[in-house]
Amino acid sequence: MKILVTVKEVATVEDEFEIEGTEIADKYLGADLNEWDDYAIEEAVQLQEDGLADEVVAVTIGPEDCEQTIRQALAKGADRAVRVWDDALADVDLLDVNAKTEILSAVIEAEEPDLVLSGVQAGDDSFGATGVSVAEEIGFQWGAVVNHLEHDLEDGVASVRRELEGGVEELTDIELPAVLTIQTGINEPRYASLRGIRQAQRKELDVQTLDDIGVDESAIETELELTDMYEPESESDATVWEGSADETAAELGDLLRDKGVAQ
Numbered sequence: 001m002k003i004l005v006t007v008k009e010v011a012t013v014e015d016e017f018e019i020e021g022t023e024i025a026d027k028y029l030g031a032d033l034n035e036w037d038d039y040a041i042e043e044a045v046q047l048q049e050d051g052l053a054d055e056v057v058a059v060t061i062g063p064e065d066c067e068q069t070i071r072q073a074l075a076k077g078a079d080r081a082v083r084v085w086d087d088a089l090a091d092v093d094l095l096d097v098n099a100k101t102e103i104l105s106a107v108i109e110a111e112e113p114d115l116v117l118s119g120v121q122a123g124d125d126s127f128g129a130t131g132v133s134v135a136e137e138i139g140f141q142w143g144a145v146v147n148h149l150e151h152d153l154e155d156g157v158a159s160v161r162r163e164l165e166g167g168v169e170e171l172t173d174i175e176l177p178a179v180l181t182i183q184t185g186i187n188e189p190r191y192a193s194l195r196g197i198r199q200a201q202r203k204e205l206d207v208q209t210l211d212d213i214g215v216d217e218s219a220i221e222t223e224l225e226l227t228d229m230y231e232p233e234s235e236s237d238a239t240v241w242e243g244s245a246d247e248t249a250a251e252l253g254d255l256l257r258d259k260g261v262a263q
Helices: 035-049 064-075 097-111 130-138 194-200 245-258
Strands: 002-006 009-013 029-033 055-061 080-084 115-119 141-149 157-163 169-175 178-182 205-208
Touching (some): 002 035, 002 130, 029 064, 035 064, 055 097, 115 130, 130 141
Antiparallel strands (some): 009 029, 157 169
16 A cells, blocks of 8 residues: 655744745744654554555645655655645745645655555645645545544554544545545654654655646746734733732732622
8 A cells, every 4th residue: 555645844933033025034944844743654664664655755735945844754654755846836925725735646646555644734724625626636535633543554544533513523434545634633743863864865856847747837837925924913811910828819819700700
């Protein structure tokens, strides 16, 4: 069985930062592997270690600068990686779900995996729709927000537990091939060992353009436009009293009575 994992490099932001126009100033930004994708990688590698998968392939969309981040997937156990990038993509400020779906679906159809794992969402745009959109595009069964996967995959069926709204969970069976979007907490992602990091530098990272995967540039046109960026204002006020507990207890009691919490 082949498992394909979609991964993404996301921007990280310092606690204190400044906004310049519609962007956070570069000096406050870093980069890291998307948190949800880290859990998807770990789940795929565990399935391989349990003898249920022959190969784990990581796939990403991003420029050359993101390769060291994406190699984290290789360092943690993925066998090889595919990175899709094109000059046409460099001119797009925000890739929408449709564009990501077209690109990832093309790679998946070429790789022909039995199981696709994707993080529930990305830590930057938080769309949370790519995995399900890809499944619909390629005609795979899907399960979203999976927080448990049985490691038997008996008779080509994945038994999963999914998070629903209101704290409800659903137990369901999904026939392979399938796309599962993985929730944080499904496992404990491993740290990349020094040996794994060294091996990752020797593993295959195949770079493909839109032409290579058969996607027309028109497919990445987006209707998304970033019009503004700002820090949201606080919607609640905090009252802070100075002094000892004896001194402030009466003030707290008065406030609770004013708010109708206490009589």
